[in-house]
Each structure stands twice: as structure tokens, then as C-alpha cells.
Amino acid sequence: MNPAEEILDIVDEWDRVVGRAPRAEAYARGLRHRCVFVQARDAEGRIFVHRRTPTKLVFPSLYDMFVGGVVGAGESYDEAALREAEEELGVRGLPRPVPLFTFLYEGGGDPAQTWWSSVYEVRCDLPVSPQAEEVAWHGFLSGDELERRLDAWEWVPDGLEAYVRLKAFREAG
Template identity: 45%
Template sequence: MSELVEHVDEHDRVLGVVEREEAVRRNKPHRIAATICRDREGRILVLRRARTMSRFAGYYDVMVGGAVDVGESYEAAAARELTEELGVRAPVRFLFKFLCQEGISPIWLGAHEALVSEPLPPDLGEIEWHAWLTVAELRKVVDEWCFVPAGRRALRQYLESESGNLS
């Protein structure tokens, strides 16, 4: 069965419902919810997407996420995706959203933050590698490694905000 998403405008207002593949193919903006994970030491989770993924295969990212289902909030989608991809349940906190025109199609990205304190059993079909990096380590590699464009942009905004100083 195909994945349905809400096609939204430049102000994130719903215009209709479309299949996600159609939204991507026809450059119709839709919603994505993603979470930046921190551990108790303040490190940030960095992952490499599986090489079998249809989008950004083998790219690095600092966010776990996916499409917001029809009628679903950004926060609910972020929590669901965190469980699906990392196998953990943790409260997510909405940080900000932005329209990202970079990448394979335009998306409204709702960025969240979660404190993860349990071991991670990631979905190996989606994540082939992960590690916890300090902010200093991450700043060194974010422009060297091939990152998902929306993830790189969200990380920069996150680190510039007070949210990047989670203790």
C-alpha cells in the first residue's frame, strides 16, 4: 500500500492528500518529522543511512524521522519514527520547523529533540551505522561527510539555538 501524506503550501497549510511518491515526483511540499537525539553526556547521535534506502542511501544524518501521516501532528510522527527506527521510546520536544527546498523534493521539516538514555537497537534496514559524537566532533565532520541536506541545515539551526545546549 502506498504512503499517503498531506500536500502543503509555502505556509505549511494543507492543500490535499497525495501519495508520498507523487509528492516527491511532482515536487509537492509535504511534511517530515525528525528528531535530534542527545545522550546524558550531551553527545549527539549521528547515523549513516542504509545503502538500500531509496532516499539519501549511505548519507550521514543527525536526525531520525520520516513522513508525517495524514492527520498526524509533527510531534506524534517524531515519536513514532523514533520508535520505528531506533527501537526506543522517549519524549520528543518540538524545536522548530522550516521549508527545505534542498534535497529530492521540498519538505516542511519539523525538528524535535529527545534525550535517549537506553541502548539503541536501530532498524538495520534503515540505519547501517551510528555513534554518539560531541558537538566539537560533529562540527568537524558536518561539512566533510556527505550529510542529508535537511539534516545538516537543522543541525546548524539547532546548534545556534539554546536547544543545542541541553544539559
């Protein structure tokens, strides 16, 4: 199926389902939907980082420190987190990603870029083989390496916001 045709649940400001629409329509009309962000770490604790392909519908060619994507119609956040992590990392048999928190991403005030976002973490000890259609480059970076690249690379804005919130969440302990 063409990703633009994927059916999404449309949700209100309290994350309650109020309808359904194809992904392309949800994006074009700025309909609030659901997304998952999964921070994948390897056995050494390094974070999986990748650059999106230029053909992505949203934020093409930008870097991201999460794997994830939209939650399909009728799918739970937990189901989407595992599905998206396995798809984007190119693995099978990951442990279930651990849910950490949920927030409403508001795209810097742009109503066309508003979605409920659930943040997860997962350990991936398997060799990764990311989807070529989704990932143009990938690597595992230490936390310090990632921090050094925050100002040097262009990051997806929702992933960057999720990363800042995740750091604050961990510091609050």
C-alpha cells in the same frame, strides 16, 4: 506497507493541508509535504549520528545527525516525531520529543525537494537498536566530534540545514 505507498498530507507554502498523495508520487512530482527532525542525545549529551542505508528513497547512504522522517496523512508533527524517533532508534518508551522550531526546507532551490520541517530534541537513555532497513551505521558523537566530521562526511542536505538552524537557534538562546 511499502514506504513508497505511505500516504502523506500535501501542504501549501503556509503549511496548510491541500491534499494527499502516496510518498512516491509526492517525491516524483515535488509535492510539498511535512517532515520531522529529532536530535537524540544520550545520558552523556552525545548526539546520535547514523548513515542511511543505500535502499532509502531519499539521500541513500548519506550521514545524518537526526532521526525522523515524513509525517503521515492525518498525523501531527508531535506524533510523527515520537513514532520516527522510536522506530529509527529501535526503542520504546522514549519521552516525548521537545519541539524547537519549524522551517520550510527548499532544497537549494529545487522545487522537487521542498518540505515543511519541524525540529525536535529528545534524550534517549535506553540502549538503541536501530532498524537495519534504515540505518547502516550508528554511533553517539560529542558535539566536537560531530563538528570535526561535518566537512569529512557526506551529510543529508536537509539534516545539515536543520543542524545549522538548530545551532543558530541555540546560540540565539
